[in-house]
Amino acid sequence: MTFLHPAYFLALLGLIPLVAVYFLKVRPKRKAVTALFLWQAILDQKKNTALFHRLRDLLSLLLMALALLAIVLAMTSPEVGSDQRKDLLLIVDNSASMNAIEDDRARLDRAREIASGIVRGLNTNQQAAIAAVSLDVQYRSHFTTSPKTLRDAIRSIEPSDCPFDPEALQALTVGIPSMSDFRTILISDGCGFVPDTNSPIELIKVGSDQGNIGFLTCDLRRLDGLETRARLYYRLASSFEEEVTTDLVITYGPENRIVKVMPVTIQPGINDSEVVTLEGGEPGPWRATLDLPDALARDNVALLALQPKLPVKVRVESDHTFFLVNSVNAFARTSGDLQHVESGADVVLANGAVPQAQRAILLGVPEEAGWWGQVGPEVDDVLARIRIEDHPILADCDIDAMPFLGARQIAPPADSLIIAETAAHVPLIYRVRQGQRSALVINMDPIESEFFYSAWFPVLVYNGARHLMGRQDSIPAACAVGDSVPIPTSSYGAEATKVTIDDAPESFELTGSAYGPIRRAGLHTLENASGRWSVGANLFAASETLLDDHGAVDTSLPLNRGWPLSLILALIAAALLLTEGVLYQRRKVG
């Protein structure tokens, strides 16, 4: 034990006047009475307690002496252990696994309690800062000596749905050059933590092995061509040491109408994926639930959303419509993603014409138009070269098999997105926008190229129509917390999208063509001018579901926690003085 201020031991000299005052104090006052003989019977009854009275006086002196000793010890600021008393950066893990329940308490509560204990143990010169970590590190307070600020910061750490990302901590160590000036202490269950002996971060581990099951991934899709059937894909994991059997309950809609209940047997560790066919393919929220109480409840539910069927309506404008209509109907009859219409079209498919539509796929460049300017002579070398690899318009297409015969020398507008071109930089496929209008130009003569006979023709129409409508990337039924999802928009992200989570009354708006990273589990609904879609955000993290903390060990160095010893001594002194006060009260006022 060390004493920061040993000079205060001199205050023990106060015992001398204390004893003197005690002997003066305990002498009772003399009171004259007229009928002492009437008190005699009462005095006789009190004889049994006379010994206690004598001891009580001695006890009072003892209590006062002990109280003085405790006060003096408190003043000397004693410390046990070898805490370096450096400033502290306390990082509390608030990832999803910290919501696991142990002994009716969440691990996060335990972590917050430890952090509060460390804050209580700080001396007056020590500073500390509070941060939370899951996907990234979020500071909750700056370095301060104010215990209240630190306690408020600890209280502000809420459980999150995000998995723990060890890279966030690595970024922290890289971002702060002078980490040797303070100690960085991570309070975590260690799930997802990558131990590193060279890391300056000390780990205080909370939690122990717990049994838990959960979804690692889950997806739901309609069977192509069958609107009334869907397939559920899922993969489960278990941290139980033995296999467990439970029911998988699949429900639909906000009322959770049960669609299917099936028993599942889950092996320890990560299980093989399974696919289940469901009767019913209604759009809307779906839910798969594992009916087993375990340590972590939130990975027992997978939220999913089947998107409504919104086919891209395509009108054909050509002298020869047969092949063009059939190219549309090819996808109308199978996936249903396209629909041929005569009016009210989203996209116009034109051959040899320049329609005045908002979105158009133009085959050939027949005459001068705003989309390509002046039309020049045919190009001899029509061997296509891809300028943008993996562009969705060319998905599933073999561009080398496409003959661009009849391609003309054109000069597209400056902001055109050229996807394929010739060696001489004559654009063969490009996308162009003018105000609210957009077009996909395919620079070829389809008849001369016999493109209508090509298998890639309907594929190119399909890709082009969906790209112009911003639906080339479909929204998944479910995603993991931390992922981003595409936002279907025909204005390339210029329009605002309203986001609502779990039918909450409050919502927020965003712009862009992607939403994320998603930080909250739940059913996220996106709504803009192009339509309304939903996606279920779920934990889907093996390290969290398996509560995988076996690689993490407590590496914390000695650290003062809990109430300071001086405060405890002060409280003891107060208790002793209170006891003496009671005795004094009894002596003086009965």
Added chain:
Amino acid sequence: MLLTDPAFIRRLESLYLLARKVLGGTLQADRKSARKGAGITFADYSEYSFGDDYRAIDWRVYARLDALMIKLFELEEDVTIYFLLDASKSMDAKFLYARQLVAALAYVALHSLDKVVIYGIAEELRPVTRPTLGRGKTLSVLQELEEAQSFGKGTDFTVAARQLCQWHKKRGMVIAVSDFFFPAGFEEGLKFLRWNHHDIFCIQVQDRADRECRLKGDVELQCVESGQLRKLTITGSEARAYEQAVRDWNAHLNEFCAAGGIGLVSTTTEVPFEEIIQNILRRGGLVS
């Protein structure tokens, strides 16, 4: 207030006038004796026995009942009123009040032409005034009473009663004014006075400090008379026990007096002394 103060004497005069009005001009009724004798006021009948005055035989009753019965009359005699004023140290706080009571009763007695003697009692009997008779001695009695001091280191009522009976063989009325906190008890003294055919009237004077315990905590109790010391921690229970002991003591005095035909008035110093005297007079005098 001085006992010879004109204002105080005027108050005594008022009390005397009240006594005349209530008791018909004399204070004889004040000291009406329970003993029977040769008076003029019929008291009772009694069977004739040998030695009785045959002149007292009621022949009308004999004619009717064929039994010899004699008439008894209330005794009317010239009695002396003995005041036993508690002058012990325990009466210090109540001494003036007690002297005022004695002064009032002595004033009425002297004006009723009765003989008055006042003694102070502690562990012995000590005269305050000589035997006095007549209205003209009133002022000197009041002066002597005013100059009376408390004395002694204890109170022994039995000794005082024996001394009184030794000094005065003639029976009379004994008026004891005291708090009756006698460690040796009051019973023997009162019995002795009654055995010697004295009419006895007790006036118990106490104050709030006697009846209520206001001491709390650690105290060293000291007897005001003997100086004896006792240490005690007084809590609520001890205080209640003391107050109950005082109530029991007073209740015992009350029962003893009622059983022995002894008049008793209990009062505290908060009650004006005239109120006590008026109360005695309205009850018919110094009777039990």
